[in-house]
Amino acid sequence: MKNMLIKTCPLILLLFTLCQQLPAQSAATWIWYPGDFEIWLSNNMQNRRTERGTFFPVFWKYDSHYPLIDFHRNFILSAPEEVKIYAEGIYNVKLDGKPLEGAPKQITVPAGQHRINVKVFNQASVPAIYVSGKTIVSDTSWLVTFEDKEWIDETGKTSDVSATKWLNAGRWYFNTPDALPSACKLPVTVQHAISVTKNSNSTLMDFGRETFGFIRLHGLQGTGNIALYYGESKEEALSEKAAETLDRLSFHHQQKADSIMPLSKAFRYVNMVTSGDIKVDSVSMLYEHAGLKERGSFRCSDEEVNRIYDVSKYTFGLNTREFFIDGIKRDRWVWSGDAYQSYLMNYYLYFDSPTVARTMLALRGKDPVTSHINTIMDYTFYWFLGIYDYYLYTGDQSFIRQFYPRMQTMMEYCLGRRNKDGLMEGLPGDWIFIDWADGLSKTGAVSFEQLLLCRSLETMGLCADIVGEKGDADRYHQYAAVLKKQLFDLYWNDQQQALVHSRVNGKQTANVTRYANMFAIFYDYFTQQQKESVKHAVLLNDSIQRITTPYMRFYELEALCAMGEQSYVLKEMKDYWGGMLKLGATSFWEEYNPAKHGVEHFAMYGRPFGKSLCHAWGASPLYLLGKYYLGVKPTSPGYATYTVQPALGGLKWIEGKVPTPQGDIAVYCSTEEIKVTTVDGTGLLRFRSKTKPVCKTGSISAKGDNWYEMTMQPATSYVVAYQSLKEEQHGKRK
Structure with missing residues (x-):
């Protein structure tokens, strides 16, 4: 994350009339009320x-789509135009306010200025339209509302509808009339097991690594039952009583037939057990995936690190679906804390902003707010932080402009649940999660929750500025300033040189945990002296409860990287993620504790195979290696400005690409040379050298203490000859 909030001038929202005059895109697409398809689809998926x-x-709580939507757009035509209309639902069409007879599939729009309205009702799925003419096409410039406030008086005059709130339409990839949004499905690819072991009435299939999809039975014949036991491990697939997922089916087929299982499953192994005279010629699977293109990359001189990066990519790809989900075996739900980390990994691998926006909309739902997102207090705050990062990485203000009201009502819900001291403290119905950690106290006002709220308030101030709500912006910034002061007045302990974990009955507890302390480092809330104190008193102190989930290791290692501890973090990465690989992991797990042995590694939630062995939050090396080793990060929205600060961390060389809205920034760094190829935007290369560096195409400035900087222009390649300093081994645990 960026160490200081993005600075931006308040922007005046464009009038809807100006929005309607935007040129149409070259091709039509299905459109709907923004956020509704995302809510409907997530309901179905989860x-x-x-x-x-x-x-x-x-x-x-589940929300639902609005069943009745009004779509409209103004057009100016130089010649008459034939326009085709498709709709998901019952619909009517108006041309210049006059209803056309029936539900026309094609209309003629005369030359001149006109308005087309299409009103659609659909209770079962999202009301959507596809409009296609030579110049008149359905796209995101169309305006939509779920209540048009229209009525007609006794004279036949239409009412004033100026109070109607119109938003720009939403869309995804449904770009042909027959690509119905209600029939949304991810692509599939046929795959086969790498080994098959048959016994009398069972067949164990190994697909080689963790995967996700639909089992397909070929040449099925006979009468009897089939049970399919799915396993992320061989032990799980062979455990008919404890396997987390299964399919049980009965068949009577005189002629050979194929059968595809109705629901996709996560597995590496599948154990097929048959009864009766059932015969199956063979078994394959349909691998289901999002089909996104990888843009980011990383390679280095250490093959184990390369393997960690590759397995991280695979893990993240499996959990990138219609939305960013937590894990592919058990939940397959959209959890805000998990998704927030996925957003950050996505910016360094796919840079697929539509999946980020879809996930944030699915999580938020609609008003009224009746609970925290996923019922978890910290997960509500992660939702706000996701919006902050979305704007920083993409520069896209449209999400904020469209959905600021939903941000505001969510924040007002949070502010209404503070205690008398203005702090967040769990109320009935609130789940304070933080992390899976034995004995972690959730009692009282926890410092970690105050820190996340403070950052969320800063985000709200930024968003209010963008939409021109100066009063809101001032209020949120003031709330954030007060809370930040309270954070240090109430939680900082000089003796322990750290923020304590909580306050109970108005008093500090003696407990110190890592959570608030490590976040305050990369939020830049600490002074440099406090950072150094916290690093040694907390992050490198084994007497402080250790973190055993990749979820919080993500942030712990980020805090250390932000303090220049890449050498130490690389060793930790190899021990932790490398430890899973040594145990045969083909994707990274929900939790890893090196102290466990054998099948103990698969147990969680009181069940022998309850743990997810493919969890999105296990893929954090994607983010760490891209941001803190290749060293690429935006410093203003959409990479208008950015820094490149490579760090070898003890490696001999590193190379890779980091995606941006304008293209991919390429970086190579060895102990003697740095190469950077830039994209649009102004970059700043920062590095240390024990000798005076040389670059033929750039001007290098000395900044003291062996630090050097060079401004990089758009679409230019730079080669810098330098001599890296011997990296100090700072990271030593107490």
């Missing part, structure tokens, strides 16, 4: 979860 064949719904 309700696919089963445990041993039993439907397992989410724990939180």
